[in-house]
Amino acid sequence: xxxxxxxxxxxxxxxxxxxxxxxxxxxxxxxxxxxxxxxxxxxxxxxxxxxxxxxxxxxxxxxxxxxxxxxxxxxxxxxxxxxxxxxxxxxxxxxxxxxxxxxxxxxxxxxxxxxxxxxxxxxxxxxx
Numbered sequence: 001x002x003x004x005x006x007x008x009x010x011x012x013x014x015x016x017x018x019x020x021x022x023x024x025x026x027x028x029x030x031x032x033x034x035x036x037x038x039x040x041x042x043x044x045x046x047x048x049x050x051x052x053x054x055x056x057x058x059x060x061x062x063x064x065x066x067x068x069x070x071x072x073x074x075x076x077x078x079x080x081x082x083x084x085x086x087x088x089x090x091x092x093x094x095x096x097x098x099x100x101x102x103x104x105x106x107x108x109x110x111x112x113x114x115x116x117x118x119x120x121x122x123x124x125x126x127x128x
Contacts, residue, residue, distance in 0.1 A: 004117035008041035009103065013119045018087070022123070027091040031121040034085045035069070037101070039076035045112070046075045047082070049102040052116075054088060056095035064099075075106070093123035 003012040014034045021030035039045055052064040067073065074082040088097060098118035104111055 002117045002119045004115050005040065006100075006115045007103070007112045008039070009045065009101075009112070009114045010036075010038040010040055011101070011114060011116050012036040012038070013117060015097075015119050015121055017093075017121070017123045019124070021087075024093065024123075029090045029093050029121075029123055030087060031090065032085060032087045033097070033119070033121075034083060035116070037074070037076065037082045039078055039080050041105075042078050044075060044077045044106045045103045046106060047073055047101050048104050048111070050099065050116075051102075052097055052099040054090075054095065054097050056090040056092040056121075058092045060091055060095075069101075088121065090121060093126050095121045097121065 001012050001014050016032050018030040018032050049067055050069055054062040070084050076082055096118055099116040101114045102111055103114050
């Protein structure tokens with residue numbers, strides 16, 4: 001698990017290769033990841049937007065921007081945790097993702113860019 005704290009918000013990520021949804025012969029490699037967002041600040045915050053940079057070893061680079069995460073814009077009070085799972089497909093068996101969440105502090109409306117740490121996407125068979 002990879003973790004990083006920005007503006008008193010801890011982002012932790014776990015990623016796993018999904019061979020049952022992959023088709024290497026057609027350059028389709030599927031990965032799932034689980035994100036844990038922990039509000040360690042004293043303020044209530046809301047996740048407004050996300051930005052991803054997705055890279056693979058054949059040189060592809062994708063940027064993904066959107067509102068919320070998996071259709072939600074969760075509000076986290078001090079000490080609360082929000083978890084969600086999602087996925088990403090690559091055209092190679094290795095790559096990585098990184099990005100940030102735009103969070104809003106509800107007490108004063110200030111926007112915070114909370115880093116999502118870089119995490120590797122590696123097919124299991126590459127690790128042997």
